[in-house]
Amino acid sequence: MRTTLCLYTFNLDLEKQRGELRKACSKYGHIAQPARRVNTTMRLAAFRNLMTDETVLLTLPIQAYLITSSDEHQSIDIDGFEKRREYISGFSGSYGDAVVTLDKAALWTDGRYHLQADEQLDCNWLLFREGHRGVPSMSKWLREQLPAGSRVGLNPKIVSRYTWDALHGSLAAHGISLVALNVSLVDVIWPEEERPPRTVKEAFVYDIEYAGKNYTTKVEEVRSELRKVGADAMVVTALDEIAWMLNIRGRDVPNSPYLRSYVVLDMQKVFLYVNSSQLNGTVRSHLGIGSRIVKSDSVYLRDYDDIWTDLRTESQYYKKILVPSYCVYSEGASHAIYQHIDPERRLPMQSPIIYLKALKNQVEIKGMLEANVKDSAAVCDCFAYIEQRITDGENFTELDVVRILDEYRYEQRLSLGNSFRTVVAFGENSAYPNYEPTINTNTQIFTNSTIVLDSGGQYFGGTTDITRTLHFGSPSDDVKEAYTRVLSGMIQLSMLTFPSRLKMAMVDVVARSALWEVGMDYFQDTGHGVGSFLGVRESPIKINFNSKVSSEQTFKPGYFLSNEPGYYRDGQFGIKLENILQVVDKPWLNHGGHAFLGFKVITLVPFEPNLIKLELLSPHQRRWLNKYNEQIRQHVGAELKRQNRMHGFYWMMDKTKYIPENGSRSLIANLLLAVTSTAFICFVV
Structure with a gap:
């Protein structure tokens, strides 16, 4: 019996390593396909025809083609036209790279997806599941699939130099070359009537009242x-950097206030490449x-596509031009x-x-605090409404709740x-770390499982x-334990005090x-940077113990980041909690020349008692939780009263009742204290 089980597990591991471990893809008979599945047979056939068509390629045939998730600016969230x-x-996930060869198609994505x-x-x-052993x-897969002399095509505008160099270095030694194609093969086979139109909307000025600095100061x-x-x-080239530097915003990218553009900045002029x-x-007056009157901070307008001719010619005037890297x-x-x-x-x-x-x-910090109080008030009021209606027996689906939550947020000023x-x-859908409900997967919400609500404004x-x-019902003991362990980790990170030279990965x-203690974990990052009316996921902040970049970065007062531990049990339920933290200085703790930092929680929504x-x-x-609830009552309670959202106010008051702080310290608490103390000592000594 044990031998059979081990053999079965071994075979599953092999299938996973080969990318063949797929749901409803048995080689024996026809199995009903998941509702979300997209039939790509005809698309792949048309695509492969182009891979050998020299009149389209304007070069020799290629044996593989890489399609990334990016647009020209390597954005995280991209316009539908660019997908x-x-x-x-x-x-449809935000991260993943696809490779199409003449006889295979493969996708790589991380644990979120x-x-x-x-x-x-x-x-x-x-499907190659990044992060799993042996994948x-x-x-490496391309080296195994393609013989020496093969050519891999890419669109150089939507592939970062970082990705290009990494692939080139790995493939060149095996006689496989990368080919920068002047044509995007996906664009050729994508019917115009099926492709979303490119978003082109008017830009607007981000006033100094919110930005805190003139764009001229930022340019200097x-x-x-x-x-x-x-x-x-x-x-x-990055849209968030242009938006920040010039104090302008746009609506060309979903959910992020960016204007599609490039900038070339030298010591005398600023050139903006954009659809005029x-x-x-x-906006023109602002810039x-x-x-x-010509000044060093005056902006010179160029057509968006002129960047490609100007870089060839005008870059010759400079001795060194900084080109952004990873x-x-x-x-x-x-x-x-x-x-x-x-x-x-x-x-x-x-x-x-x-x-x-x-x-x-300081202006941005004030704005972030105020935005999160308003947002927390909207979320509290929305949760109060949903909980009451579901408890009263009304039927809601996931998409119903999406619509309602969005509406509550849109009602907020600014x-x-x-x-x-x-x-x-x-329920089962909450076990998908980055699940997004669609018409095909939309599920009715009952009172017998968890519901994860992940949103932002x-x-x-x-x-x-x-x-x-x-x-909304009576959770099982397993669910309550998973939730509490996730909450415990969130609290411990929120309470952490640490030396300023501590690397992000260590926290x-x-x-x-709390999860590791019982063999639980999650594949996602524990935290990421958060922008100020910019991207919700912002560099250079990343919290992941297994990340090289996280082990090279340190925190600074004025940084904002997410704190989002979770747990996902495949096919059953998911747990995720997330707050935004502000990195703050603790000058009273300075000792021996060592500066100490900590976190301030600025998201103020109750946890589920x-x-x-x-x-x-x-x-x-428990003491931390009581103090957190007190902050919610003080700040969000006042905001709910100002907006006359009394239903949300009473819901919030009920969820933030005092909890007893006395009681014996559990094993998990001792472990967390020991780990925290060890990390502290290692980096102070």
Whole structure:
């Protein structure tokens, strides 16, 4: 029996390593396909025909083609017009790379999307689950599939230089070459009537009332950083960096206030490459466009596509031009951008703007705090409404709750909508870390399982990101224990005090220890940076014990980040909790020249008392929870009263009742204290 079980497990591991472990893809007979699955048979056939058509390629045939999730600016969230990987594969998650060869198709994605990808990819596709033992990287798989002399095609505008170099270095030694194609093959087979139109909306000025600094000051700050590294110019390709530096915002990207554009900045001028029809008179006046008085911060307008000719010619005027490289969630400039600048003039470096915008000024900090109070009030009022209606026996589906939660957020003053697509996941669906309900998967919400609500808003003052797990019935002991262990990790990270030189990766152990104690874990990052009316996922902040970049970064006062531990039991339920933290200085703790930092929680929404096993929380953690609830009553309670949202107010008051703080310390509390103390000692000594 044991031998049979071991053999079965071994076979499953082999299938996973080969990408063949797929739901409803048996080789024997026909099995009903998941509702979310997209049939890509005809798309792949048309695509493969192009791979050998030299009249389309304008070069020799290729044996494989890579499709990334990016647009030209390596954005995390992209316009529907740019979703080439989703069209060819059917997989709609925000992260994943697809490779099509003449006889196979494969997709790589991380732990957030393993379950979702398995549901959406049809049986034409292999699924490689990143993070699992023995699963090959894309480059290793290509080396195994392709003989020497093979050619792998890519669109150089939507592939970062970082990705290009990594692939080139791995494949070249095996005689496999990368080919930068002047045509995007997905664009050729994507019918115009099926492709969403490109979003082109008017830009607007982000007033100093919210930005805290004039764009002219920011431009000079960037120039100062360029001088430090010996550069006399920089090409800015990331949309969030352009929005921050010029104090302009747009609506060209879903859920993020960006204007599709490029910038070339030198020591005398600022060149903005954009669709000029998107700039009204107010924006032009703000940027000094067309002004008779020429200043070093005046902006010169260029057509969006002129970047490709100008880089070839005008970059010759510079000795060194900084070209952004990889940094955490920022891929850096595309391979095409690098191609258009002479190698001897390139200075590949992480963009200094990443670190300048991550460090919020006092006006931005105030705006982030106010935005999160307003947002927390909206969420409390919405949860009160939903809980009451479901308890009264009304029927709600996941999409109903998405619509309601979005509406409550839109009603808030200075709200510009969501910071990402709202996630409402009930029951089995909540076991998908990044599940997004669709018409095909929309599930009715009952009182017999958890419901995960992950959402965020964009406000003129800041960006929000919050997740809560609710249960409208009587949760099982397993569910309550999982919830409490996730909550325990969240509390421990929130309470942490640490030396300023501590690496980000190290704090992850605090958030995961309660789960690790009983063999639980999650594949996702524990935290990411959060922008100020910018991206909800912002570099350079990333919390993951297994991440190289996390082990190189440190926290700074003025950073904002998420704290989002979770647990997902496949086919049963999911738990996720998320708050935004502000990194704060603790000057009273300075000792021997060592500065100490801590966190301030700015998301203020109650946790679900019905899901908490108090015996798993230490007295210290219970005390923290009582103080947190007191902050909610003070700040969000006042906001709910100001908005006359009394239903939400009474719901909030009921969920933040005092809990007893006395009681014996559990084993988990001792373990967490020991881990925290060890990490503290290691980095102070």
